[in-house]
Amino acid sequence: MSEKSINSMWQNFLQTLDENEAKHATYEAWPFGDGPELANELGALVKSGDKTATCSLHQLYVEGNEPLPKVGEYNIITDWDGNALIITQTKKVDVIPFNEVSEEFAFKEGEGDKSYDYWRREHLKFFNRELANSGQEFDENMLVVCEEFEVVYPRTP
Numbered sequence: 001m002s003e004k005s006i007n008s009m010w011q012n013f014l015q016t017l018d019e020n021e022a023k024h025a026t027y028e029a030w031p032f033g034d035g036p037e038l039a040n041e042l043g044a045l046v047k048s049g050d051k052t053a054t055c056s057l058h059q060l061y062v063e064g065n066e067p068l069p070k071v072g073e074y075n076i077i078t079d080w081d082g083n084a085l086i087i088t089q090t091k092k093v094d095v096i097p098f099n100e101v102s103e104e105f106a107f108k109e110g111e112g113d114k115s116y117d118y119w120r121r122e123h124l125k126f127f128n129r130e131l132a133n134s135g136q137e138f139d140e141n142m143l144v145v146c147e148e149f150e151v152v153y154p155r156t157p
Contacts, residue, residue, distance in 0.1 A: 002082040009084040013153040029076040036080035043085045051110035058143035069093050069147045088149040099140040
């Protein structure tokens, strides 16, 4: 991670908040995806405003003993090399079976042609890659964490 770019972006963002809010604000920094090409492509979609949602495997939060995303949290989205790209704030979180994700949510993910079919096909591949290390195969009844967010810094006109 490029701590310098992350810290710089965070400090600049804090200056846009009121003093009390800035004092209590925290963030997580991370790239999308599982490799440089995907991380950089998805980061660019967030920056352009095409991507306002993301989906992850609930099971990985449980196995990693990590908390689920929460409404109001800030995230610094980075490229694969850890350079800060943008800050988002979580607006909505739902945990649902993969096969219940809506076409509307798939569109908000902003990937490919934004169709449900594209979203489904690519996420099946992605989730199977994520589970391959543990010898598991993705099942469409598995729970996914559907998170919607908005860009809060830098704001585009």
